[in-house]
Amino acid sequence: MSQRFVSIILLNYNSHRFTIDCVESIVAKTKGVAFEIIIVDNNSNPADVAALETLTAQPNVRLVRSRINLGFSGGNMLGVQAAGSQATYYYFLNNDCVLRTDVCTQLADFMDATPQAGLSGAQMFAGDGSRQQTFGYLPTLGSKLLGHGAVRRFNPALYPPLQQVYTQPVQVPFIMGSTLFVRASAFQAIGGFDVAHFLYVEEEDLAKRLQRAGYTAWLVPEAEYVHFTGQSTTRNYDIEKEYYISLFHYFRKYHSWPERVLFRLYYFIKNGRKFRRDPIFGRLAWFIGRGSPMRESLRYRQTIGHK
Incomplete structure (x- = not known):
C-alpha cells in the first residue's frame, strides 16, 4: 500500500x-x-x-x-x-x-x-x-x-x-x-x-x-x-452558453461535419421550442444557430488579478 x-x-x-x-x-x-x-x-x-x-x-x-x-x-x-x-x-x-x-x-x-x-x-x-x-x-x-x-x-x-x-x-x-x-x-x-x-x-x-x-x-x-450539487457555480445565460461552447467543441473533435449540422439543428430546435417558457432559451437557440463560437467564452472576458 x-x-x-x-x-x-x-x-x-x-x-x-x-x-x-x-x-x-x-x-x-x-x-x-x-x-x-x-x-x-x-x-x-x-x-x-x-x-x-x-x-x-x-x-x-x-x-x-x-x-x-x-x-x-x-x-x-x-x-x-x-x-x-x-x-x-x-x-x-x-x-x-x-x-x-x-x-x-x-x-x-x-x-x-x-x-x-x-x-x-x-x-x-x-x-x-x-x-x-x-x-x-x-x-x-x-x-x-x-x-x-x-x-x-x-x-x-x-x-x-x-x-x-x-x-x-x-x-x-x-x-x-x-x-x-x-x-x-x-x-x-x-x-x-x-x-x-x-x-x-x-x-x-x-x-x-x-x-x-x-x-x-x-x-x-x-x-x-x-x-452539494451546483453550490460553487451560479447558473445564468452566460453559464448556459458556456455549456454549448464546450459541447460543440467536443462535436468538432469527434464527429463529422454532417453530424455536427444535425447536432446543431437538434439543439436549436430543443431550445427554440421552449422560448415562451423563458426568453433565455430563445437566446440560446440563436447562439447555437450561430455556431456556438468559442470567442464568446467567459475565459476571454476576464482580467489578470493581483498577486
Whole structure:
C-alpha cells in the first residue's frame, strides 16, 4: 500500500467554506493510501484566499494561486503541474463534496486490480442523502434522435441503466466530473485535460480520449461521497452558453461535419421550442444557430488579478 500515492486536486473559486469541509473529510476518511491535497485557487477574492491559508498548516496540503480563472480543465492541469511526480493516481474532486467512505483507498484498490481501467468514480449522494446519477452517456446522434431507451436495445453494454442501484463495479461511458479518479500514467499519456473546455464537457472528453487509448471507465459503488450539487457555480445565460461552447467543441473533435449540422439543428430546435417558457432559451437557440463560437467564452472576458 505504501507504494500507492494519490494526488487529490481541488479547485476553489470564492467558495472556501466548501473547500475546508472537503479537505477535512479527505483527511478524516483516507487511511489506506499516501496522499497529498493540491488546492488550486482560480483567482478568488483576497478574503477567500486568506481563509484557505489555514489549511496549509497541514504538511500534505498545498495552495496554488492562479491570477486568472483557468476554468475546470485549466485549473486542474495547474494542479497536476504542482503535484508530486510520485502520483500513482490523480483524484479530481469538486470542492463542494465530502467523502462518506475511504474513497481514495477503495478506488485505488479497484484500479490496482483492473489494469485496463483508466478512470473510475465513487457513488454520488446529494446533501439530503438521496442516491444520485454518477455516470452518463457520451453524446451520439442516435441517442439524441431516438432516445436512450431505443439505443440501449441495440447496444445495452454501451448504455447501462442510469437509475439502477449498483452494488458491484460496472463499466460506464463516462464518470461525472465531480469525482474523477484517474490512473496517472494514462492521464499523462493522453496529455491530460483539453484546456479548451472551460467549464463543461471535460469529463466526456477525458473519457473519450482514454477510451481511444484503450482504457475503460468504471463506477465503483462501494466508494461513496456527497456532492452539494451546483453550490460553487451560479447558473445564468452566460453559464448556459458556456455549456454549448464546450459541447460543440467536443462535436468538432469527434464527429463529422454532417453530424455536427444535425447536432446543431437538434439543439436549436430543443431550445427554440421552449422560448415562451423563458426568453433565455430563445437566446440560446440563436447562439447555437450561430455556431456556438468559442470567442464568446467567459475565459476571454476576464482580467489578470493581483498577486
